[in-house]
Amino acid sequence: SITGGHTGPFMTSDVNEVAGKSFDYIVVGGGTSGCPLVATLSKSYSVLLVERGGSPYGNHLIENESSMGFYNVPTNEPAYFVEPFVSEEGVPNVRGRVLGGTTAINGGFYGRAGQDFIEKAGWDGELVKDAYEWVESKVVFKPYKLIPWQSVVKEAFVEAGVTPFNGYTLDHVEGTKIGGRIFDENGKRHSAADLLMSGDCKRITVLLNATVQNVIIEHAGDGQRPRAHGVRFIKSHSTNSDDVYEVYLNQPKRTGSWGDVILSAGALGSPQILMLSGIGPHEHLKHFNIPPLIHTTQVGNGIQDNPGLAVVMNMSQALHKQSAGGPQVEGVANGFRIIIGSVTAPISVNVTVKGIVAKVANPLSRGVLRLNSTDPKQNPLVKFNYFVEESDLDECVEVARLIERVARTKSVEMYLGRKQSRIVTRGGSIKEKLKEFCKKNMMSYSHYHGGCLVGSVVDEDYKVFGVEGLRVIDGSTLLDSPGTNPMATLMMLGRYQGRKDAKRKTWSQEKGVISYKA
Numbered sequence: 001s002i003t004g005g006h007t008g009p010f011m012t013s014d015v016n017e018v019a020g021k022s023f024d025y026i027v028v029g030g031g032t033s034g035c036p037l038v039a040t041l042s043k044s045y046s047v048l049l050v051e052r053g054g055s056p057y058g059n060h061l062i063e064n065e066s067s068m069g070f071y072n073v074p075t076n077e078p079a080y081f082v083e084p085f086v087s088e089e090g091v092p093n094v095r096g097r098v099l100g101g102t103t104a105i106n107g108g109f110y111g112r113a114g115q116d117f118i119e120k121a122g123w124d125g126e127l128v129k130d131a132y133e134w135v136e137s138k139v140v141f142k143p144y145k146l147i148p149w150q151s152v153v154k155e156a157f158v159e160a161g162v163t164p165f166n167g168y169t170l171d172h173v174e175g176t177k178i179g180g181r182i183f184d185e186n187g188k189r190h191s192a193a194d195l196l197m198s199g200d201c202k203r204i205t206v207l208l209n210a211t212v213q214n215v216i217i218e219h220a221g222d223g224q225r226p227r228a229h230g231v232r233f234i235k236s237h238s239t240n241s242d243d244v245y246e247v248y249l250n251q252p253k254r255t256g257s258w259g260d261v262i263l264s265a266g267a268l269g270s271p272q273i274l275m276l277s278g279i280g281p282h283e284h285l286k287h288f289n290i291p292p293l294i295h296t297t298q299v300g301n302g303i304q305d306n307p308g309l310a311v312v313m314n315m316s317q318a319l320h321k322q323s324a325g326g327p328q329v330e331g332v333a334n335g336f337r338i339i340i341g342s343v344t345a346p347i348s349v350n351v352t353v354k355g356i357v358a359k360v361a362n363p364l365s366r367g368v369l370r371l372n373s374t375d376p377k378q379n380p381l382v383k384f385n386y387f388v389e390e391s392d393l394d395e396c397v398e399v400a401r402l403i404e405r406v407a408r409t410k411s412v413e414m415y416l417g418r419k420q421s422r423i424v425t426r427g428g429s430i431k432e433k434l435k436e437f438c439k440k441n442m443m444s445y446s447h448y449h450g451g452c453l454v455g456s457v458v459d460e461d462y463k464v465f466g467v468e469g470l471r472v473i474d475g476s477t478l479l480d481s482p483g484t485n486p487m488a489t490l491m492m493l494g495r496y497q498g499r500k501d502a503k504r505k506t507w508s509q510e511k512g513v514i515s516y517k518a
């Protein structure tokens, strides 16, 4: 079933069940931040969630840890739950296209952001703690036991100097740790979609397989700021792009107050929808004949990705047989500047490879996102500008050195039965050579974020500057990488902002509402 047998919210792919109706809130994108946000808002308001993908439930490629990574086979099939994209510098990447968003396709490793990140974001520490705990009580699990490769890298990280060993912890602490994960002891994935079940299901409507094209924004005409009134969407899998549907926000009686349209469509999706709604650089929008509404060069700016490296282990055939699995152990090294982990990834049925992967935790290079087309189903153009800041390349050299140190530890040698040959420093250990190695072999760690930065595109309440009733809550708003893996903090953010809204608005208690009609 669409909810995997859970008693969940009403879910439909039938646009006619939703078109023309109105809700207190409309959330666009049922991903990492969107699902906890909807669940939380539903305690006080009626909420529509519009998601371009389908349901994750019953899909064994999503649900089973042992299938993890099979989806990495690039496909341009439009209904597939993994959407590939390639940055303008030619680096391949993926994004989730399914309820649960990227938590339905990711490695599932869960770790909170550090205190300094929370403080810099200006969030309320107590509310943040409550929000993390809420998420953790529902979808986060302590590894039942470490799989062999994870036990080996745990020892190897410590041997390579990633110390101390911190045991099991969800905190962002220096050294080696066993972290949380969204796979339970049976290897079943619990994506952000599961969080919807914790909402008031009677007040949640989930529209699947519907792609939002733009936000409906109207000028009041009396000197007031323009206001979001609803969204326009199309069927994700229809070839007839002329069929456009609308859905609206409620306006409570007697108050001038409205709910919001909230974009939670991720670092690629949210800036794209803002531009398609006329909010962005005017020259760029003009090029696509999009009626400009608010001129801001900031939308799409500041997008970032963490460059990383991966080394695949040279090993015997017998070891190839272990089933695939997500990371359980992570190292926080070089004064929080490097994150190191490992994977067991499938390359075909019954054959997996083992690798060590690491990323530059806080890159300084920033890129830009622009439209490719007015079709919301097309990926926008993204340029991350990897290594445009020389210091990121210097950090990548340290990443390379650390990976090689780990790969050549006794712990790894004993397990694999052979010493790993030099990979990174084969061409010489001179820094310039290592920089070349990094440029040639860098990969994305898929922790990309930014594009609707707090302070530039949205204010500290995540409201889009210049428009009433429009907000963005997802990875596109992050000013910096949380350093560690971002999923925990983005699920927390959805919960956190939902709770802040419950405090901010009391109008929902009113019975009567009048619906806005275009």
Ligand SMILES: Cc1cc2nc3c(=O)[nH]c(=O)nc-3n(C[C@H](O)[C@H](O)[C@H](O)COP(=O)(O)OP(=O)(O)OC[C@H]3O[C@@H](n4cnc5c(N)ncnc54)[C@H](O)[C@@H]3O)c2cc1C
Pocket: 028, 029, 030, 031, 032, 033, 034, 050, 051, 052, 053, 094, 095, 096, 097, 098, 099, 100, 101, 102, 103, 105, 106, 107, 108, 109, 110, 111, 210, 211, 212, 213, 264, 265, 266, 267, 269, 270, 273, 376, 445, 446, 447, 448, 474, 475, 476, 485, 486, 487, 488, 490
């Ligand atoms: C392969 C991979 C492995 C990763 N591993 C980890 C890990 O182990 N641990 C970790 O912490 N992080 C990991 N990450 C990163 C993490 O998963 C993401 O940073 C995070 O999930 C992004 O959350 P988000 O809410 O910003 O976007 P998403 O979760 O991607 O949500 C966006 C949602 O919006 C929908 N959407 C987009 N456009 C539209 C539209 N126009 N209309 C309707 N719906 C729309 C999408 O389908 C999607 O469901 C990984 C990422 C990848 C790609």
